[in-house]
Amino acid sequence: MERQFHFISGLPRSGSTLLAAILSQNPRFHAGMSGPMGGAFNTLLGELSDRNEYSVFITDEQRKRMLKGLFDTYYGPEYKAEVVFDTNRSWCTKMRQLKELFPQGKVIACVRHVSWIIDSIEQLVRKNAFQPSSIFNYQTGGTVYSRAEGLANGEGMVGFAYNALKEAFYGDQTDNLLLLSYETLTSDPARAIAAVYDFIGESAYAHDFDNVSYQADEFDLRAGTPGLHTVRKKVEARGRTSVLPPDVFRRFENDVFWLDPALNPHGVRVV
Known part of the structure; x- marks a missing residue:
């Protein structure tokens, strides 16, 4: 079966798991948390x-086949869906590669x-006061200020995703990019979907x-952050x-550049 692949990316804690949970209600679709x-x-x-x-023996066409083959192999026969949404924050940094491998594929970037x-994230940390989180490499020290700084820097959970989003938003492969705001998804889900x-x-x-x-309790517990992927009914x-x-x-x-039409030179669709 020739599957259609799409991609969910964007900022953390911005509704990607909720979006995947909603889309998965459609029996033709498969979607999940970051994988x-x-x-x-x-x-x-x-x-x-x-x-x-040995790269001298590898052509770009071979590279493309092997990279595309990753998806075909991972989403094997056990996945019955005709349309697959793969979720990862790094997809915003791979817009050109995804466009060449999946010309009809779309990237939905969740923003908030x-x-x-x-x-x-700070609320989760406080809620799980006795379980150090993988988000901060299980470190037990620090303050709300150092945690915010760590999240926001270029290598941090939020900073990396934010920079990746801007790279996609201002890049030259925006025709297959949609920004979906958490605020719209939660307040008007029918319009968002x-x-x-x-x-x-x-x-x-x-x-x-x-x-x-949607359930990912085992993953969240192992990450020291119960509730990380909790989706309310x-x-x-x-x-x-x-709490900040x-x-x-x-x-x-x-830091909400997507809300200003003057900062959207390529006319990326924002919902």
Whole structure:
């Protein structure tokens, strides 16, 4: 069976797992949390480079076949879905490769106000006070300030994804890129999902936004962050007060470039 591949990427804590859980209600689709394909792709791409002493025997066409073969092999016969959404934050850095390997494939980048992303991670850390998290390499020290700084730097969980998003947004392969905001997905899921279906060229499906389910408890527990991929049954916006100090929250509150049409030179669709 010739599958259609699409990709979910973007910022952490911005609805990618929720989006995957909703899409998975469609029996033609398979979608899940971030998986191993992004890392495997990067590793194979590196091993096929000139650091391999036998790279003289490897052509670009062979590289493309081998990289595409990763997806065909991983999503083998046990996956019955006709349409697969693979999730990884690194896909925003691979827009050109994905376009060549999957010309009809689309990249859906989930976005959210960065202050609330930092807040969401800090809230998880405090909730799991007796379980050091893999997000911070299981370190037990630090403060909310050092944690925010670590998340936001270029190698951090949020900083890397944010820079990758901007690379995709301002790159030259934006015709297959859609930005989906967490705020829209949670407050108006019907409109958000309709936009996704329109973008990928699929017929509408009657999703049940009051009965969404997704389980990754074992993974989250192993990562020392129970609740990291928890999806509430009913999709709805939930207001609350930030747990961040005001100065930390203000530091990131203007990092929402996708909301300003003047900063969208390629006309990337933002929902």
